[in-house]
Structures are given as C-alpha cells and as structure tokens.
Amino acid sequence: MKILTANRLTDGIAVWYADGGWAETVDRADLAHDKAAEDRLEVIGAKAYADNEVVDVNLIDADVVNGAVEPVRLREKIRAAGPTIRSDLGKQAA
C-alpha cells in the first residue's frame, strides 16, 4: 500500500494527503491499494506541487497497524513522529 506525503511550502512541515486535504499527521492518510489509486494520488501530488502548496512530494510504502496508517521505512517513521532523540519535538510531541 502507498500513501502520499510532502512538505508544506510555507513552513516545511511534513504532511500526508488525507480526506481531500493535507494532514499534519500520518495516521489517517489516504491509502492506495492498487496501481490505479497510486496514479490518482500522484496526480493529486503533482497538482499540489504545481499549485505551490507543497514541495518534495513522494508516494511511500505504508501499512495499517491497529487501525492507524504507518509508514514502512524507518526514515518515513521518523518523519511521521519526529526525531527519535527528542520526544518533545515533531508530531510525537502533540
């Protein structure tokens, strides 16, 4: 499964595409279960990039764990949570 992620242009904060907009947390990100859905997300990402909403747009691997969406790779897990050495920073702090 794939999800769409990027960084918001104005402040650089990591965001994920969810429910028709860009969410600041990953857990409810829209999941693409097949190639057609991935293509749809890619189109959305390309448009948001072209519209100057976000930068560094990527489709990344994800799983559903206990009902919440989680990225697969460590890099993306850290992006989704914040620095592992500072639990007071990033999304995990909220």
Next chain:
Amino acid sequence: MYRYDEFDHDFVQARVAEFSDQVQRRLAGEITEDQFRPLRLMNGVYLQLHAYMLRIAVPYGTLNGKQLRMLGHIARKYDKGYGHFTTRQNIQFNWPALSDIPAILADLASVEMHAIQTSGNCIRNVTADHFAGAAADEVADPRPYAEILRQWSSVHPEFSFLPRKFKIAVTGAERDRAAIQTHDIGLHLKKNAAGELGFAVYIGGGQGRTPMVARKIRDFLPEADLLSYCTAILRVYNLYGRRDNKYKARIKILVHETGVDEITRQVEAEWQELKDAELKLPEADIRAIEAYFAPPALTDRPEGDQAVKLARLDSKGFSQWLDQNVVTHRHPDYAAVTISLKGIGEVPGDASDSQMEAVADIAETYAFDELRVSHEQNLILPHVARADLKAVYDALVDIGLATANSNLISDIIACPGLDYCALATARSIPIAQEISRRFASLERQREIGELKLKISGCINACGHHHVGHIGILGVEKKGSELYQVTLGGSADENTSVGEIIGRGFSSEEITDAIEQIVETYLGLRLNPQEKFIDAYRRVGPAPFKEALYAGEAKAA
C-alpha cells in the same frame, strides 16, 4: 575581531533584501520550486525530513557575545529553542518556517552575520584552528588569511558554479587542529628560514564516499601570493574537474585521476600567468586585515597561579575540568577553554537558547567578548585569565556545560543523521548518546586517554568517520540500520583514513563492539601514555579483528 566594513554591510543588506523578495515571490506562487531551490540553497536554506533547515555561516568559527546572543534569540523566537553547531564551524536551525527566514536574515545582518554560501557548488565557509590567536604553538593567527579568502570568494563570479562544493581550511600551527588535510585546499601558515610568513599548500583532501588525504603541492607560498595561487588552483579545477558525475566532481578526484605531479605543474603554469598581476596582496592590505584581528589587550594577571592552585584543592570537578578542557595560552597568565557541547547522553553540538545567551554573558564578562566554534562541535573561549577560570567553570556548571571530556571518548563528533537529515541512511545521534552513557565515568574516560570517535549517518561523512580514531558509519541494510566500524583514522598533521575492520553491527550491538575495541586497546597498549591511535598504528587491525570476530570464525 573582524568587523564589517561599509562594503560588507551593503553587500549583506542587499542580499537580505534580494532573498526576502525571492521568498515573497515563492510564497505568492510567482516562482516555481525548481526556480527557487538554487536560490534558497545559495542562502543556506535546505529542506530536511521534518522542516526547512537554515545553515548560518560562522566565518572561521569566530563569534562575539552579541552574535551568540542573537543566535539564542533566533532559536527561541523562530525555531524550537536550540541550535546545532556543525563540523564546519557553522550553526544550523532545524525548524524555521520559510515565511520567517527573511526576518531571521534581517536579525542576523544586524549582528554582521548571514547564511550566504553555506550551500551550493561554491567556496564555502573558510574554517580555521579554533585556538587561532590564542594558541601557544602558532606562528601567526591564520584568521586574517581566512578573512582575505572570505572576501575574495564571496560571490566570486568565476567560482560560484564550480563542478562541486569547495572547502578551504587554514591553520597557523604545526599541530593541525583544523583538519586541513581533509579539505579541498588546506593551508598551513608557517615561516621560512628568513622569518617570512607563507603557506604550505595542500590540495585534494576530502571525505565522503571516496576519502582522500590532501597532497602537498607547495612547501612555501609567500603570503602575498595567497589569492593568485588559490585562483590558479580553482581555475585548474573549474576547467578540468568532472561535471558528468556528481560523485566524481570534487577536486580530490581530479588530483587522483590527473596525478599530483601533473596537477601541480598545471597549477604552477596557471599561477605564472597570475602571480604578478592584480591578485598580488599588498603588504599594507594584509596588515590592515590583520589589525582587525588584533588580540585583546591581555594585562598580566599573575595571581592566577595561586587562584588555580587553591580552587583545585577546593573542587575535584574544577580540577578535572582544568586538566581536560583548558589548554595553554601564548600568554602565561591566560588559558583557552573548551566548552563541551557533549554532555553525557546529550546531542553532540546542540545548545539551547538560554545556554547560548549564558555563554555570551560569560564571554563578555571573562573572555574579552571572544568565542569560537570548533569543528569538533564545541565552543571555545580563547582568552580567559587563569585567575578567572574558577568563575568561568562555576558559570558553566550552572548551565550544564562543564563536562570535562575534551578529546576523550565521549567528545564525539556526530552528524544529525536520520533523526533530521534527508540524505541520511541511519541514525547517528542515538549511537553517540549510548556510547557516551556507556563510558560516562570520567575516571574511565581519562584512563582510556585521547580517543577521537566520529559518527556519520551516511556515506557523505559529515560526521568525519573516516578520520576518527574510531569511526562509525551508519548504513541501511535490508531495512535496518547497520553500523560499520573503521579504525586508525586521524585528522591532524598525520592525517590518515581509517580501515574498515569487518562486518557491521546492529544498533543493539554497536556499543558493545566499541567497548570491546577499547578494552582490546587497554590490554595491548605499552603504557598509559601510548594513545589509542599510536597503539593502533603499532599493532594494526589484527588484535581488534580477533577480539571482535574470532568467536564467529570458530563457530563457523
């Protein structure tokens, strides 16, 4: 210390205005990311995992209290209350909003600071010995020459689009504390037999995926020829350096592929065309820049000896700190102090807003308002009267910055790694923290003696692992972090690249492996005076391999 002249002020103000306009146009959607990316990089703005990152230049690592206080202010107002001092004597903020960056740059400009040329394929911040101007063993302060290079290289029209980034380091002492042999150009300021100042010139050093020790191409270059000779080197590189492959584009590859004799011939030939033209430095200009770096008026403070003696008796902590973090100054009544940003279990190189402000106060009160950032990610007070050392120590204790571990195993260089960096393949900081905690006992660290441990979270080697006595490189293997160990690297006047010792270790295994290496060294050193690096050079990798992997060989 150096103060902006009129030209500097106008130049930085103009750049702030220009980049502010570019940011506004980007936010308004008038320019695309593809158009904006090179502009933001020229002004030190990167995009990392969590947010933008702003890298601010600290020229040759020299700061005053007002500047450090402003960095603390920026950390508090625009970031998340801390900053990260880097191996290039710079500082990075990890969370600035793009929309705030014009205001940050305006604040920086108000204290004569900026972020120009902290990225891009240009000549980057020129670095220098962090004890410059204070060290007892230097022939002259290298910073005036670093400043001349800064002025020459700032928006240099010919050298703003090089094949790749370009780094210059300068030292003024035989004992190299600026790691000059790991730089594109390394300059060793020295005197010839006639007592004239000049440079031994090294080129082609570097780390990254292809580590190379720089080669000496000239034993003595008169100081007046500094810019013409550097121009000749840059011209040869700009002309022949590879642009087809990013990974082969640094001058080290050109030196390696061309051969040092041939490239020396090319540089010397180019130099013949330049040496007697307008780049020759007038004596008066050198001395004028030097005057900006005039040392503070150090009055005799002979009471220091007695004060230090008494304070030692009074405080074991002070005594240990004195032994480890305080070095000899050229004036016998003074000392240079290393403020360790490597507290046990802390993030190497990080300082909070309030720590920065408190250190600025200490510098203003006790250190003639002078500070340095070291490439080892610590702060330095270059001129402190010995009579004031106890007061400085007490003030540092109050803010948690009195760890007495300079040059010991917990004085670790670590890059930001996968906790922040978009290029990283593994985390560096948690490994540094765990090793630091494992060796927390100062008695044990002192028994081990000088040991430079350096950690990078990817092959780009920002954490200098290739030149650590013990180097650790984090990579990603099958989705997990794996840590490869190199031994025998060094970044001083006897620079060497470490050798990979064997298979890598998981994050759970790596600290045990480091401890095993240290125990092996303690078991084989000839005496407590034989440092780790000297012992390694004497015995080679075999005993360490045996200690780390012999069990596996037998099991197999």
